[in-house]
Amino acid sequence: MSGPTGAPEGPGGPGTLPHLPHWGPWRTGLAILRRDLFVTGREFPIFLAQVILQPLFLLFVFGKVLAELGYTQPGYQQVLFPGLVALAAVLTGLQSTALPLVIEFSYSNEIEDRLLAPLPIGGVAVEKVVFAALRACVAAAVMFPIGIWILGSIPWHASTAPGVVVMIVLGSLLGAAMGLILGTYVPPNRINVTFALVLTPLIFTGSSQYPWPSLGRLRWFQVVSALNPMTYVSEGLRALMTTGVPHLPTWLCFVVAAGYLIVLGLVGMLGFLRRALG
Amino acid sequence: MPAGPHHGSAPATGAPGPARATGRAAVEVVELAKRYPKAATESLAGVSFRVEQGEVFGFLGPNGAGKTTTIGILTTRIRPTRGRALVAGVDVVADPVGARRVLGVVPQTNNLDRSLSVRQNLLFHASYHGVPRARRQRLADELLEQFGLADRPEGRPDEFSGGQIQRMMIARALMHAPAVLFLDEPSTGLDPAARLFLWERVAELRSAGTTVVITTHDMDEAATLSDRVAIIDHGTLLALDTPAALVRGMTDERTLDCTVEPEPSADPEALDAALRALPTVHATERLDDPSGTPWRIRVYVHGDAAASVAPVAQLVGAAGARLTDVRMGEPNLEDVFIHLTGRALR
Known part of the structure; x- marks a missing residue:
């Protein structure tokens, strides 16, 4: 017979391709990332609407409406804006890994073709996290023009810009690692209730709408907030972007956020391997 | 003369046999076993076999026999509890x-990328495997053509039938x-035409020298x-040939x-007795209503069935009847399975 099955011989036996000498697992990982970027790129406006809407409304109601009506003190925008950038990063990261993983592992099985690609199984998880973090970084970055548009001005110091970028990347990865855990440990029939039980507390205990050190009078809530990894992203961005707002020390935010990333990343990776390998 | 029901117009049987390599096996499995966590018994209890290059190797067993576990291990998705498995000389556990570079998998259920078109599914898969761009574009067009998918390359997988999904x-x-290509229960849920098309493609792969491992019930x-x-069955290899x-x-x-078309004077009892007197015949059975015509008689013979046709015809003639049709029945794999396991496969 003629046709593609009669491919020239390679090292694997008759019919196999002569594989490229420089083709390593990392290039397979990049090819998988390219697939994800291709699909997201095709529906970029939908993606933007998806990630922007919630922070946009929070910003509008808390930063604009309440301020106009005189219910918030002047300067609250300083507190709110960095917190909402953190929220956009962490939440988008989380949602970009958790939901696709649940669907791809159970209903669509789409992930199988990638698990059968020539890269270590863990590489597929890393790609998921990197891709989700990219989406999260875009979501966080988009908050800046929106902030300027709604609030008129945003807190910003050019000198701390690199730190802000690093913290946004850290927050995005952190969210993606949390999503990796949710997406691999939660059974598909429980994902709806889990999302409801996890997301709301995560959003409202992450110090995005209030500065953590001011919680002294609500000690228990301060303790709860201290457990939320998002708190350190919110506080870190507040420390880097604002002046005159109480915040945790910058170094502490970086150290705890990085520590959380390592721990949650490892737990998520274990969950992924458990799901991917029988 | 009609052939047995289970050896009909097979696409594979007409194809030239593949050149058997004497060297490295396409698949080599030694004492492979798998016990899933919390399971009381082993799903796979020390199985060994060898698949030669260019061979189509069938894995036959009921659901839960260990077929999918074996394929899962060979395709690196399930880790064995013990034993060794090589695909194209590569140890699936160690490397x-x-x-994954040298094996291809067609799973039981649709796992196509629903966000991509048919053609993009092929192209991205090839890109994961490092197939250069120009080559993968050409290959995709050729395969779409060969598998009868060339008319709608930009369609999404959801828009296609089960048979087309399978081909994709x-x-x-x-x-x-x-x-080595692994096909896990490839024709489950396919209509007869789609199944035949699939079988023809597998026969083509075989003639092209691709090793195919196929599970089926x-x-x-x-x-x-x-x-x-x-x-x-029950995680154990019962027979292999x-x-x-x-x-x-x-x-x-x-x-x-x-x-048998009898004359009015013909006596079925006498014919029956005469047939049973033949040395190669050990039983007879009427398949129809004994009072009806024509008579339909099943004759059980030992050895070569064809050699018994002439003596049977002679006896039928001597009994005042005419033999109008003979169908030789071979025992089939189902009989083998029942023989080995004591129960039917489905």
Whole structure:
């Protein structure tokens, strides 16, 4: 017979391709990332609407409406804006890994073709996290023009810009690692209730709408907030972007956020391997 | 003369036999076992076999026999509890990445990328495997053509039928030219035409020298497609040989289903007695209503059924009747399976 099955011989036996000498697992990982970027790129406006809407409304109601009506003190925008950038990063990261993983592992099985690609199984998880973090970084970055548009001005110091970028990347990865855990440990029939039980507390205990050190009078809530990894992203961005707002020390935010990333990343990776390998 | 029901117009049987390599096996499995966590017994209890290059190897067994576990281990998705498994010489446990380069998988259920078109599914799969761009574009077009998918390359997988999905998954698996192709229950849920199309493609792959390992609980499929069949049940390999040898090895009993047009004077009892007196015949059975015509008689013979046709015809003539049709029945894989396990496959 003629046709593609009669491919020239390679090292694997008759019919196999002569594989490229420089083709390593990392290039397979990049090819998988390219697939994800291709699909997201095709529906970029939908993606933007998806990630922007919630922070946009929070910003509008808390930063604009309440301020106009005189219910918030002047300067609250300083507190709110960095917190909402953190929220956009962490939440988008989380949602970009958790939901696709649940669907791809159970209903669509789409992930199988990638698990059968020539890269270590863990590489597929890393790609998921990197891709989700990219989406999260875009979501966080988009908050800046929106902030300027709604609030008129945003807190910003050019000198701390690199730190802000690093913290946004850290927050995005952190969210993606949390999503990796949710997406691999939660059974598909429980994902709806889990999302409801996890997301709301995560959003409202992450110090995005209030500065953590001011919680002294609500000690228990301060303790709860201290457990939320998002708190350190919110506080870190507040420390880097604002002046005159109480915040945790910058170094502490970086150290705890990085520590959380390592721990949650490892737990998520274990969950992924458990799901991917029988 | 009609052939037995299970050895009909097989696409594979007409194809030239593949050149058997004497060197490295396409698949080599030694004492492979798997016990899932919390399971009381082993799903796979120390199985060993070898698949030669260019062979179509059938895995036959009921659901839960260990077929999918074996395929899962060979395709690096399940870790064995013990034992060794090599695909194209690559150890699937020690070097799963290397193994994934040389194997292709067509799973039981649709796992196509629903966000991509048919053609993009093929192209991206090839890109994961490092197939250069120009080559993968050409290959995708050729495979879409070969698998009858060329008219709607931009359609999404959801828009296609089960048979077309199956073909897309095979085409996708071939994009990186695997040395061994694993097909897990490929014709489950397909209509007869789609199944035949699939069988023809598998026969083509075989003639092109691709090793194919196929799991099935369908006797016809195993007998039609496979050069050799492994019968597996409760995680144990019960038998492994060519379909013909498996059947031959089980029993030498054959059947002759005769249609006899009797003269009014003919006596069925007498014919029956005469047939049973033949040395190769050990039983007879009326398949129709004994009072009706024509008579339909099943004759059970030992050894070569064809050799018994002439004496049977002679006796029928002597009894004042005319033999109008003879059908030779071979025992089939289903009989072998029942023989080995004591129960029917489905």
